[in-house]
Amino acid sequence: MSSHIPNSVQELPVSEIRWIGKGVERLEDPSLVTGRTEFIDNVVLPGMLHCAILRSPYAHARIVSIDSSAAEEMEGVYAVITGSDAARLTNPATTAPEGWGGYCLAHEKTRFVGEPVVAVAATNRYLAEDALELIIVEYEELPVVANAQAALAADAALLFEEHGSNVMLQRKFTWGEVDAAFDQADLVVSDDYRWNRLGANPMETFGCVVDWNPADDMLTCRGSFQSQSHMGLARSLVLGLPSNQVRMISHPHGGSFGGKGGFRGVDICALLSKAASGRPVKWIEDRLEYLLAGAGQSWDREYTLQLALKKDGTVTGLRVKLLDDMGGTAEAFGAVSAAKPLAAFTGCYAIQAAEYDLTLVATNKIPQSPYRGMGPPPHNWVLEQTMDKAARELGLDPAEIRRRNYIPADAFPYTIASGNEYDSGNYEATLDALLDMADYQKLCAERDSAQAEGRLLGLGLANTIEPGVFDWNAYAIVGLESTGVPEGITVAIDVMGRITARLGFSLEGQGQYTLVAQVLADYFAVTPADVSIVYQDSLSAPPHFGPGGSRLGVAITGAALGAAHLLERKLARVAAVLLQCGPDDVELMDGFLRVRAMPEAKMHFAEVAGAMLARSDLLPEGSDPQPQATYVWTAPGRTPADEQGRAKSYLTAANACHLVKVEIDRDTGTVDILGYWLVDDCGTRLNPVTVEGQTMGGIAQGVGAALLEEYVYDESAQPLTSSFMDYLLPSVYEVPRVEKKALTTPSPFTPLGAKGCGEGAMHTTPAAIMCAINNALSPLGLSAREVPASPRRLWKLLHENAD
Numbered sequence: 001m002s003s004h005i006p007n008s009v010q011e012l013p014v015s016e017i018r019w020i021g022k023g024v025e026r027l028e029d030p031s032l033v034t035g036r037t038e039f040i041d042n043v044v045l046p047g048m049l050h051c052a053i054l055r056s057p058y059a060h061a062r063i064v065s066i067d068s069s070a071a072e073e074m075e076g077v078y079a080v081i082t083g084s085d086a087a088r089l090t091n092p093a094t095t096a097p098e099g100w101g102g103y104c105l106a107h108e109k110t111r112f113v114g115e116p117v118v119a120v121a122a123t124n125r126y127l128a129e130d131a132l133e134l135i136i137v138e139y140e141e142l143p144v145v146a147n148a149q150a151a152l153a154a155d156a157a158l159l160f161e162e163h164g165s166n167v168m169l170q171r172k173f174t175w176g177e178v179d180a181a182f183d184q185a186d187l188v189v190s191d192d193y194r195w196n197r198l199g200a201n202p203m204e205t206f207g208c209v210v211d212w213n214p215a216d217d218m219l220t221c222r223g224s225f226q227s228q229s230h231m232g233l234a235r236s237l238v239l240g241l242p243s244n245q246v247r248m249i250s251h252p253h254g255g256s257f258g259g260k261g262g263f264r265g266v267d268i269c270a271l272l273s274k275a276a277s278g279r280p281v282k283w284i285e286d287r288l289e290y291l292l293a294g295a296g297q298s299w300d301r302e303y304t305l306q307l308a309l310k311k312d313g314t315v316t317g318l319r320v321k322l323l324d325d326m327g328g329t330a331e332a333f334g335a336v337s338a339a340k341p342l343a344a345f346t347g348c349y350a351i352q353a354a355e356y357d358l359t360l361v362a363t364n365k366i367p368q369s370p371y372r373g374m375g376p377p378p379h380n381w382v383l384e385q386t387m388d389k390a391a392r393e394l395g396l397d398p399a400e401i402r403r404r405n406y407i408p409a410d411a412f413p414y415t416i417a418s419g420n421e422y423d424s425g426n427y428e429a430t431l432d433a434l435l436d437m438a439d440y441q442k443l444c445a446e447r448d449s450a451q452a453e454g455r456l457l458g459l460g461l462a463n464t465i466e467p468g469v470f471d472w473n474a475y476a477i478v479g480l481e482s483t484g485v486p487e488g489i490t491v492a493i494d495v496m497g498r499i500t501a502r503l504g505f506s507l508e509g510q511g512q513y514t515l516v517a518q519v520l521a522d523y524f525a526v527t528p529a530d531v532s533i534v535y536q537d538s539l540s541a542p543p544h545f546g547p548g549g550s551r552l553g554v555a556i557t558g559a560a561l562g563a564a565h566l567l568e569r570k571l572a573r574v575a576a577v578l579l580q581c582g583p584d585d586v587e588l589m590d591g592f593l594r595v596r597a598m599p600e601a602k603m604h605f606a607e608v609a610g611a612m613l614a615r616s617d618l619l620p621e622g623s624d625p626q627p628q629a630t631y632v633w634t635a636p637g638r639t640p641a642d643e644q645g646r647a648k649s650y651l652t653a654a655n656a657c658h659l660v661k662v663e664i665d666r667d668t669g670t671v672d673i674l675g676y677w678l679v680d681d682c683g684t685r686l687n688p689v690t691v692e693g694q695t696m697g698g699i700a701q702g703v704g705a706a707l708l709e710e711y712v713y714d715e716s717a718q719p720l721t722s723s724f725m726d727y728l729l730p731s732v733y734e735v736p737r738v739e740k741k742a743l744t745t746p747s748p749f750t751p752l753g754a755k756g757c758g759e760g761a762m763h764t765t766p767a768a769i770m771c772a773i774n775n776a777l778s779p780l781g782l783s784a785r786e787v788p789a790s791p792r793r794l795w796k797l798l799h800e801n802a803d
Contacts, residue, residue: 003562003631005751009684013568013588014525019518020752023689024528026514028507032252037507040207040224040251041284048209049078049121049276051269051283052128054135055293056110056117059146059364059717060157061139063108063117070134071120077131079121079275081268083107089271090238093263093331096479097169100160100330100362104238104267109142111159111328112366113719114293116264121272121281144364146717148302148325151361159328159362168330168360169478173342173644175417176353181317185308189390193303194786195378197325198709199296200259200371201729205287206294208262210269211280219246219270224253226260227546229504232538238267248538252507256547257701258370260508261295261332291722295332297711298371300325305382308353313394313401315349315387318417320379321357327367334368335360335478337375343467343474343650344376345418347383348427349405354417360478364717372701373762374549376467381787384462384767388774389783397444398461398771399435403428413748419646420467420474421637422653423683423755424745427463430679434461434657437741438677443661451779456664457674460772463657464764466682467650468756469635470549474649476641484634487555488542491520491563492628495613497606499524499531501560504541505552510758511690512552516560518687523564524605525591543632550756553686554652555633558751562631570629571608577620578603578611636749652747652755656680658768664776669795671707671773673736678764681743683755688742694760699738702765704730706773707788 009017031037068080086103095101106115118135122128143157150156151166159166182188208223219241225231228248236243253260262285269281290296301324308317324338338358346354391401407414409426416422434440443459450457472482490502501516517528535541542559546552572586575593579586579601587596594602609627611618616625641647661675676699685691708728712720721727746753766787773784773794782801786793 003565005561019521026511037252043209045280048280050125050128051281052120053116054118054132056115059113059144060142061110064138067136071131074131076123076127079272081271082118095330096335098479104264119268144717148323148361151363166362170359173356178353178355181353182308186311187309190306193382195301197297197300197711199298200257203254205285205290206262207284208266209282212273214278222249225250226256229538250506255509257372259296295369297366299378303382305386313396313404315351315405318351318354323359325363326360327365329367332367332369336475339475339478340375341379342418343420344465346416348463350407352417373759380464381767388771421648423747423749425655430657434679438659456776458772458776460660460768462767466654466763468550469554469651471638471649473647477645483638485545486543486632487559488632489559489563490630493609495610502534504544505546506535519560542630550758554750558633563629566629575608654682654755656764658764660768660772662772669791676736676738679741682757683747684753686754698761699765700735701762706766706769
């Protein structure tokens with residue numbers, strides 16, 4: 001049944017909006033702050049065993065033999081499994097691109113340090129860990145492919161011999177007259193860049209409790225799943241079970257950022273449970289395991305970027321060449337990060353000729369996984385950095401060259417060269433608001449004065465698009481061909497008039513339950529406290545996906561409004577009988593079903609729902625007595641990708657412009673952020689407090705990306721960053737205070753005009769900070785072209801080029 005989704009708050013059936021657009025208190029917080037939230041490690045089931053995993057110490061090695069007999073005989077050990085068991089009982093993991101994955105335990109050879117080799121289930125974790133020490137694995141070391149360039153060498157060792165190459169994917173996409181743009185350019189600006197690996201580090205690592213019931217072959221998986229239904233479908237394929245016999249129960253968890261893909265752990269626990277006659281098996285990934293081999297590493301990239309320009313600064317062509325080190329397999333959707341930039345390939349700029357030369361390779365590092373932003377942040381950095389370089393060569397201010405290339409405000413909806421459609425925006429207004437707020441001219445004068453004194457002080461300006469509300473069609477270029485990502489909600493009214501919303505995603509910190517309550521409270525003219533949110537397991541909830549791709553706020557708003565409208569129509573049919581008029585004569589307004597032509601003739605929705613549940617004798621014959629409705633929302637207007645990867649993929653295009661002031665210490669290479677300003681536009685702000693939280697979180701992660709975070713490997717692909725002593729996260733001392741302002745250009749395509757904002761400032765902060773660093777270095781003729789710009793890296797740059 002179709003439903004009407006309002007595009008603006010003015011269309012809601014109330015005379016006054018009381019909750020949407022307000023920073024209301026979060027429904028989620030009382031449980032969290034009182035310690036009553038059940039995280040996965042709080043789960044204890046009868047007869048539960050604990051899993052420990054023996055991991056490969058080698059980046060690339062053949063497994064000659066495994067002797068686990070001593071561990072199997074140890075008291076308290078109930079199951080021991082190896083790669084042979086996995087190969088016998090499961091299917092290889094699905095991958096993108098296809099055919100670059102293995103089993104949950106290494107079979108015949110290992111492809112990265114930390115790859116699971118043997119797993120044990122025992123009565124407690126201590127015994128399980130002790131049992132690992134009794135297992136003898138004989139390895140034959142193989143030549144290592146330690147980086148992307150090595151993977152391309154003619155004599156490189158092969159990770160997957162059957163492919164005859166380490167190249168997972170190589171494609172060149174050409175959109176428009178690219179060669180002509182470069183041939184006819186007045187100026188071509190080009191540079192090479194390196195973005196080193198970093199990744200998601202949520203408060204809580206991954207964990208699961210899995211039991212495989214031998215009586216009915218039902219698999220129940222409890223865990224800190226970011227997307228339970230998606231993960232459950234993959235488990236049914238890997239474990240060879242019917243999809244309706246895999247029940248996923250997502251527990252609240254301390255953030256994801258893409259790092260909750262513990263599919264190998266779930267599969268291992270499933271096999272251990274099967275081997276232990278169905279006893280539940282718990283695995284809680286410790287921090288060492290997470291940093292060593294968890295789902296937390298992304299974006300290991302080498303770029304070459306070229307801009308073709310006219311003398312006036314107009315960019316006429318863009319070429320991007322990317323070599324991306326995907327690591328040992330393609331199991332964790334890391335390749336999606338190289339596909340997503342198509343959704344905002346030319347950023348805020350009206351560049352209609354562009355080229356993307358993309359190469360993904362396998363190496364003996366940990367497989368790449370998703371991370372907040374899912375790929376565009378490095379792309380944004382190299383684009384914005386090269387815009388600055390072009391501005392310097394043309395003698396233009398960084399703000400001016402951007403202004404001259406913006407997509408005009410009257411051009412929306414606007415289809416970019418790579419095929420995605422931007423919904424709305426006014427980029428010049430965003431820039432102007434930022435320059436005004438920061439007093440840009442004064443800052444420039446301060447910068448010039450400081451640089452004249454020999455100080456390394458710089459300003460960085462960057463603007464980006466945050467593609468919001470993802471669709472699988474964007475990822476067809478890496479083999480994921482599908483269109484439509486569902487998010488469903490069931491809304492029900494009980495006999496006392498209370499509202500309950502049932503959905504399929506658990507808490508992970510963004511406050512989306514509060515948003516659902518706000519939307520329903522305004523729709524039915526009640527308070528958020530009158531709305532209860534219940535999350536359900538994968539087999540009980542309506543079709544859903546959950547968080548990902550800056551989509552959930554928009555998607556659940558659409559689902560809640562759709563279900564509310566269907567419920568309104570259902571109530572109206574009953575109210576029409578009770579009010580003795582036709583169904584089309586009844587409307588919902590301020591919580592009452594009333595006769596349009598006689599508004600004083602009305603019933604509260606709770607009275608109508610009560611009649612449906614308690615007075616079936618009053619209902620029209622054949623009517624459904626349930627005052628509830630389910631609606632599954634998907635983004636409208638999406639298109640399949642064509643042969644050049646062009647598709648309407650992400651539904652919204654939020655816009656942000658950041659300005660950063662930094663100073664570099666010549667003696668240490670340390671960067672101090674002295675000032676930070678931003679203006680953003682994510683359409684209608686459904687809950688400004690939530691947007692504020694997402695923005696500040698994105699800034700913190702962006703600071704880490706630009707200055708601190710890096711997964712380091714040595715020449716044999718041994719990871720050197722396996723603790724927070726080595727992998728540096730930003731603290732409160734590194735994250736600056738930020739002065740902010742918001743503009744609003746409502747989306748014409750979404751519920752209430754909102755745009756995705758979940759990945760937020762992560763898209764812009766690294767680019768802005770790096771632009772500021774290079775602005776500070778420009779008087780020395782130096783350029784930092786490697787991320788992160790760590791103190792060691794900058795000190796080396798300064799001192800190796802000192803006069």
